[in-house]
Amino acid sequence: MKIEVLTLFPDLVEQVGMFGMPRVAVEQGVLQLSTRQLRDYSGNRWRRVDERTYGGGPGMVIQAEPLTQAIDAAKAAIGPEAKVVSLSPQGERYDQSWAERLSHEPGLILVCGRYEGIDERLMPQIDLELSVGDYVLSGGELAAMLLVDSVARLLPGVLGHEQSASSDSFSDGLLDHPHYSRPEVWREQSVPEVLMSGDHAAIRRWRRKQGLERTLLRRPDLLDSLKLDAEQIKLLREIITEQLHEQEDRT
Structure with a gap:
């Protein structure tokens, strides 16, 4: 190019x-x-x-x-x-x-x-x-x-991993999920257990849910123009239900 x-x-x-x-x-x-x-x-x-x-x-x-x-x-x-x-x-x-x-x-x-x-x-x-x-x-x-x-960074071969670009924030219209690196425990803060489980399906679901939650909390305007799939709709409902329960617990 x-x-x-x-x-x-x-x-x-x-x-x-x-x-x-x-x-x-x-x-x-x-x-x-x-x-x-x-x-x-x-x-x-x-x-x-x-x-x-x-x-x-x-x-x-x-x-x-x-x-x-x-x-x-x-x-x-x-x-x-x-x-x-x-x-x-x-x-x-x-x-x-x-x-x-x-x-x-x-x-x-x-x-x-x-x-x-x-x-x-x-x-x-x-x-x-x-x-x-x-x-x-x-x-x-x-x-x-x-x-x-x-x-x-989108040109062929530029990024070290072929999936790096597709997993970035905004690549699918949503913000990216949280990332963690070594050590497993840092200043009494631990990496979420699901990421240590080796269960790739559970990890994938957790990441999708976290990306949705971040988008809902930080950039809800992005959701207005997106067509969510069935799994994302289900995850979004879970997030909203959990947030409502948290609000009830605080009151």
Whole structure:
């Protein structure tokens, strides 16, 4: 997979490919990560790519011409089929399902906005806009790095265990279950007995129930969009019944 990031701060973005799973993906050759400096397409001696917004108001806007040239150059470098993605607070919310979809693309061109955004006339060249959250960043660079990290770990052979990605939080729409490691007892806290039992069916059921309970308590909004199977519905009823009994015991 090829990803090219169009940015005013290439040195910042390049760091994501030097650590963790993106580094593994790059070293294994399943990810080619590059950056392109927008100022190289400024067309003026000051290397400026921004101008004041028409109609007045604070802030500057990235101009259409240098960004268009940068997009054309990126497509020439990594392929015309590459999707152009603008990291913008106005985009669709980025989540795990988006990461999985994008991981199957042959190439991505990530556009990092700055200032007040990009000239609206450039939007027909953007295939999709994605937002990493309902908050304001100084620019799209951190969002692009987040996207690269979340996509890179899904590429073939990057994770050490083929089931690692499928068991992470959000992979099935739910939060992940608790994890425990050695020692068996740490500061008088023991690993749950079921995990020591060797009963794989019981362990699997416990993990599903714990993931559901965490989701119900911490992110109940996630359950609204999920279609639970029969076992999950049964487990969820058990969780709610247990919580009601706990409330009764406290009162």
